[in-house]
Amino acid sequence: MRYGRKIVVFAALIALFYCVSIIESTYAKYLTTAVGTANMTFARWNILVNSQDVINNSNFSSTIQPDFTGTANIASGVIAPTAQGSFDIELDMTEVDVSLDYTVSAALSSSNTVTDLRILSYTIDNVTTQYNGSFTNRLLVNAVNRTVTITFNVEWVEDLQDGAIMNNAADTAAATNGVAAIDVSVNFVQVR
Secondary structure, three states, X not given: OHHHHHHHHXXXXXXXXXXXXXXXXXXXXXXXXXXXXXXXXXXOEEEEEOOEEOOOOOOOHHHOOOEOOOOOOOOOOOOOOOOEEEEEEEEEEEEEOOOEEEEEXXXXXXXXXXXXXXXXXXXXXXXXXXXXXXXXXXXXXXXXXXXXXXXXXXXXXXXXXXOOOOOHHHHHHHXXXXXXXXXXXXXXXXXX
């Protein structure tokens, strides 16, 4: 009987081991690992001023074309006392994916010798505003029209009541070897 008892104990241990393995698989925890990479798209910041990429070349002087239509007494395309004209700055922000503020300033260049040259006003979307040194506008990311044309209106003032400083001799000297130049600066800042 001893031999039979050992077989029963051995069979009971095998049955116990089998039950434990079934219970262990029933209560097993699942462990799975997955790896991935989140690829994010950077917002575009490609701004053109007068069709020139300002990131690659921030000096757009060669793209500014003044327009002086002339009068009955002043030839077209030239500046002289009482001449009126304009120049355009076109800001193309169609490839910008954020809202931004742009600040435009224009002033007589330090090399300018025509002290009676004045920036009178600027026009955006057929609205003319008196120019006072600089202005800032905001372009929202959801704006439909992302191109802005700014027309600056300038004049060589001649009358003292309009603020003229130069006399006839100074006007003549400026016309022979003078410089009539306006520095324009455009600054773009992302809105937070």
